[in-house]
Amino acid sequence: MRRLPLTLLAAGLLLAGGIASAATTIPASAVKTAEQLRDTALHDGTAMAVVTSLTTEVGPRLAGSDADLRARQWALAKFKALGFDKVYSEPVTFPLWQRRSESGAIVAPFPQPLVLTALGYSPATPKGGLTAQVVKFSSLDALKAADPASVKGRIVYVDYRMHRQKDGHDYGMGSAVRTGGAVIAAAKGAAGYLLRSAGTDAHQRIAHTGVTGFRDPAKAIPAAALSNPDADQLDRVLAYGKPVTVRMDLDCGIVGEYTGANVIGEITGRKHPDQVVAIGGHLDSWDPGTGAIDDGAGIAITMAAAKLIGDLPQRPDRTIRVIAFANEEMGLWGSRAYAQKHAGEVGKFVLGTDSDFGAGRIWRMSASVKPQARDAIWQIAGVLAPLGVAYDASRPGGGGSDLSQMHARGMAALGLTQDGTRYFDWHHTANDTLDKIDPAELAQNVAVYAAWVYMAAQAEGDFGSAPGAFAKDGTGE
């Protein structure tokens, strides 16, 4: 934050008198082709076939598991089969966390099993489990305010209930309880950490996993999420006012380091092969489900959109780059490696965003671009409007989850918000399976991507990508 004034100054200078003073525009012929791509995509089955293939043939693909390798082999083969011009991968190294087994139970006063799931980077409990008294907090703030003496040696339980929203913004708090809550509990001397799942399926005995904020294994404690009905049950048992003892039995932990890879496919630009429109999703998934909505859908949407552009009679002016990122789930490892490796080329990343919020219809577009490119964004908005996408010019672009890291370095970015009303019902659970994807909704996403990606590739002029260009948009480093 202390760097912000300087960055703002740099961005201001750049926008005022930099390399990109002419207005960016999209030629009429490109607009027409984008409209055709959009309409074709609505009836194209490629994305559904791709996500079906990935979730069936590979299934769950936890970063660093055997399936991680199979997923990369799958992605390389799929890019080639779809006619991409260039297919390659770039290594990504990260801590290897494994889940081996997990169970839980109320020990007293009313013994019974609990459905829970270990969280990413949780260490194992001692053999036979960790048994301790539960201390409950209704919010992250309540935990922050807690006297460490009230927490020491106990299992901290934070009971924050997420609610369904179209834009899913309650996940901001839901994920903070998971990532930050675990760290705070550990710092206060807790023996273990439990949360009500960061999920909106109020009635399913299915727990939502996800990463914790543990960075130093020496300071980590066993951490798990209860399904919503199990959290309800624990609440009822606690309400009797007697001491409640719970056993967590987690066999999991970091066992070393693993080198996976971002897998990349390109439709090579005809005029400006070095200028890139960047899209993608992440190839890894959590292990309980088959990673259909998170993020097989993103992989499928962006592969299919680029493939439709590749099917045109001639290559687009700029390169379309689809990046299947490694290990997003345990901390944007592929994303960060990518941004670090390609930081110097950020000015060549003309426009980008990735898809990582399921397979619901896109209903909102936003953009972080230079002022002279706003008209081109309005041109894109005009092509997307028939798909039900409303352009909100007041919001920054964001760039998705993985490409947020390139955006943070100065890549111009879109934000394409999907309807996430049901997303957190299934997110990070065994229920993240193919049946949760509606083919028509998935095709709408492909239509959006095919249209805007093509228009960005054909734009006359750029969107303002330059080192540090968008730090003021709130996604800066």
Added chain:
Amino acid sequence: MRRLPLTLLAAGLLLAGGIASAATTIPASAVKTAEQLRDTALHDGTAMAVVTSLTTEVGPRLAGSDADLRARQWALAKFKALGFDKVYSEPVTFPLWQRRSESGAIVAPFPQPLVLTALGYSPATPKGGLTAQVVKFSSLDALKAADPASVKGRIVYVDYRMHRQKDGHDYGMGSAVRTGGAVIAAAKGAAGYLLRSAGTDAHQRIAHTGVTGFRDPAKAIPAAALSNPDADQLDRVLAYGKPVTVRMDLDCGIVGEYTGANVIGEITGRKHPDQVVAIGGHLDSWDPGTGAIDDGAGIAITMAAAKLIGDLPQRPDRTIRVIAFANEEMGLWGSRAYAQKHAGEVGKFVLGTDSDFGAGRIWRMSASVKPQARDAIWQIAGVLAPLGVAYDASRPGGGGSDLSQMHARGMAALGLTQDGTRYFDWHHTANDTLDKIDPAELAQNVAVYAAWVYMAAQAEGDFGSAPGAFAKDGTGE
């Protein structure tokens, strides 16, 4: 069936000139009290408190588990706390089946875990699991018609998909696939048995357990149910046309015999203490859930209805008997023991039915009674009509699940059909938890039971109970 003509003859003789030729009627004062009970019940929280207590303090209570004993202790204490006059239990002995662990996976061609659950009376697989090729059948009939050579040594998989219905009649086939399919597969030499869960939750990775038809452990094979999305996935993998190998790893089986008990509470009749209106539910549950809808609700509805009658200024004319049956789930063990022990008293069981189809609103009543008691049934129907209960005079009564055995011996019986539209979403799964019960719907059930039970207790004349009286109604032995 060969006994039917004789039984019909006997029933005809009985009805034509037997002990019960006078018309049965319910006095106006009893009708009025029943209406008051009905209206009071709609605002009474006893049933919800009872099912909350059972599912929270005992939780899952698989027949023969440690929790079976705790459930009986709970029931004895609860009957007493609710003011029942007589509380006792009657022993029930049954084979003790235990579930220790279960897992499954597709081994080839696309290795990935499968969500499955072992079925009641399934034996264990060998240590390390049973791995075999899958052979799929789309129906029970297709399996029946199969050449044993096509099945021998394989894992038979029957892919019957249940659909939601208000009366849940698709469970007839769903349960037949589970109970009968396993037996047929074993008889044809299969190594293992899998079915698509007999459940209507098409999108939940939660498998539905339930009993098989295995009666001779020597002829049983490992048997399990896949969750619906896992069955979808197996179907997709099979559709590639390659041999599909699955591993089932079940640690479960019969380990001996156990003696539990039916637990019984009575509101003793003032005039005819030996004449009984019989209601109840079953106290055991499957182990993955907490047995809220199956059958904590039935226990709660009938305990609460009798308690409301017990709260009246004076005891009813006849005894109200609430029976919390043992081990319904693995084959009506408590029910059969009860009927065997009390067969000689069937004429004293004036009218009965139990509640074992969840907590949805009762929408239909039917009755198996002597013709001279039809008018009294119409009187009951008149009191229940404001609750949305329609009397279908064309259907037999049935007597529920556990009291069907007394009905089969000649007890006059009602049928009270609950709305089961969602019942098979949760039935026999981890999702059978308290949050699935709507307090207002539960209270409607109590209102129905309180009203009819009281009217039956006050009826002038009987309903035709006598040995073998209702064999023609299709529920005979």
